Amino acid sequence: MNHLLVSLADVRDFFDKRDFRVCAFDTETTALNYHELRMMGCSFHNGESTCYINLRGNKERDSIVAYLKHLFAYTIKSLVMHNAPFDLKVLHKEGITDVTPSIFCTMTAHHLIDENSSHGLKGLALRYLKVDSIRTFAEASKYGFDSPEFIEYACNDAIWTWQLHKIFNKKMFELEVNRLFFEVEMPFQFTIMDLEINGVQVNLDKLEELRIAASAKRFELKRKLYDIAGLGYTLQADMFTGEVEMVSKHKLGNQQRAKIIKSRGLDSPYKTDGGEISVGKETLIHLKGDEFVDTLFLYNIVDKLLSSFVEKIPNMIDSDGRVRASYNNTGTVTGRLSSSDPNMQQNPKVNPVLPFDFKGIFEAPEGKSIVSADYAGQELRLLAIVSGDETLIDAFKQNLDPHLMTGNAVFGLGLTKDQMKRTSPEYHDLKEKYDHERHIGKNGYNFPIIYGTTSYGISKNTGVSEDEAQAGIDKFFNTYPGVRVAINKCTNFLKKCWHVRSLTRRRRRLDPNEKKSFRQAFNFLIQGLASDMIRRACNLVREELSRYPEWEAKIIMIVHDEIVYEIKNEYVEIASEKIKGIMEHAMDLPLDMEVEIGIGKTYSEAK
DNA sequence: GGCTGCGAGACTCG
């Protein structure tokens, strides 16, 4: 039976009579930005009893929330939720911050069980609980928020979450992902909550300066493009801002761009699926030297910066000047986090040919600094660990430059180990002298091999012939024989088991009948492990920082191999040291990690 | 004629 609770007396009576030490919980809110986020109602289920508390227009709202605060602090010992960071965030917003650390998120549980499918509650109820009909919020709320239809709707979420947790708990033990779930993933839910609550402060003046400068550049470049192509236009001033705009019946879409390029007697080996000239970066670099092409190259960069970032972010800034992205723990098949609205993981770097600094708009509040802690060469170090290749491990242990080392092997430069040590007196000169070879070692071999590239791919990337690329690959594997062994082992495992597992026991299921699967499988061993390393690091740092409230340290971003904090100025040095130490030893591995710390007033300065 | 939804192609990041 579903109980509707409206008065404080009803709520008290319900929980006094029943055992809710372990229960499922779901909040119901109107989807708004963080500042306007409010709990409109919530439901609880303990395996027997279910209730929905309606807080909409409730005269006793404050006292009920105060009661719930007490309930979460003293009664509830274990809490089951679907998408835990969201519910935790809502509770936090209502002042309910003392919540048991013993949580169970059914969404993340399902992600560990079946990373390839979707993880929405309704879909999971259909799939695992054989529920036949499901009302949407819009359908249920038509009946009114006190109606049996709506109460059933709201209670079902808690009931389904409870039932799913029973199934998923068993399944995770069978699949041996239970330790990853309870020891890494669940503590990490609180970090996601922190990220979404904290957000990042934006300097609005700097943002406006950037907008004006970049818009002027875009205008200049666009006008030049039209002039070169001989397309007519007129100029019009905006009646409010006075900013001058180009008005033309001619568009500059991809089809038109291809047409103009052709009309200039140019062709490109890069084509779209439809057989037209591709007008992407590759073509523009290939045709470098043509005035239209070179102008278009710059125009694309500025246009992307403005249309995707500078002009979009103002709508996403909360009333306190901070932008709060949403982080998805189950959005990728490898275990990486993803971010959206805005995607903080794709904020543009400063382009070498243009002066616009987007990351400079993110800043620390008065009296605080931004600290960026970045794993240096994380994936390559993990390649060494995953493969167990002694040469690569030894290279890192002795502080050799791995990219120069690969360049040395592929091009036969004849450098000695001692010369390639970053601490050696000759190192800097050699790095400069063999910059090209080092660059090929890095971007032609080290990274592509983590991605499972072929000689064709390397040839396309570096411009050497396929035969030369194959010879390079052979030299790479002869230098690091353990890597070849590890890739073969991964391939055979996938053929036999139809899945692979990272060192943290995270699984990725792939079809061995597809050629692509073998590349994805090996890459997963590294990328998936890296994602859990960041989680572990966040968990440990969060615990440590909680011991020093006077530091006022807040986590504000995670960008795959980088964690960004804001910290009170007088504690920045000591906090950074602590963070560095914890991150470098977040996991017990045969090779230490290296973390680089950057400190600044803005995110850009800290990078 | 104008609106909406969708896929393609382009770009951003690690």
Added chain:
DNA sequence: TCACGAGTCTCGCAGCC
């Protein structure tokens, strides 16, 4: 066939009113 993992923008077309 050909390099791993993401999110978001604009364009251009199909379908609808």
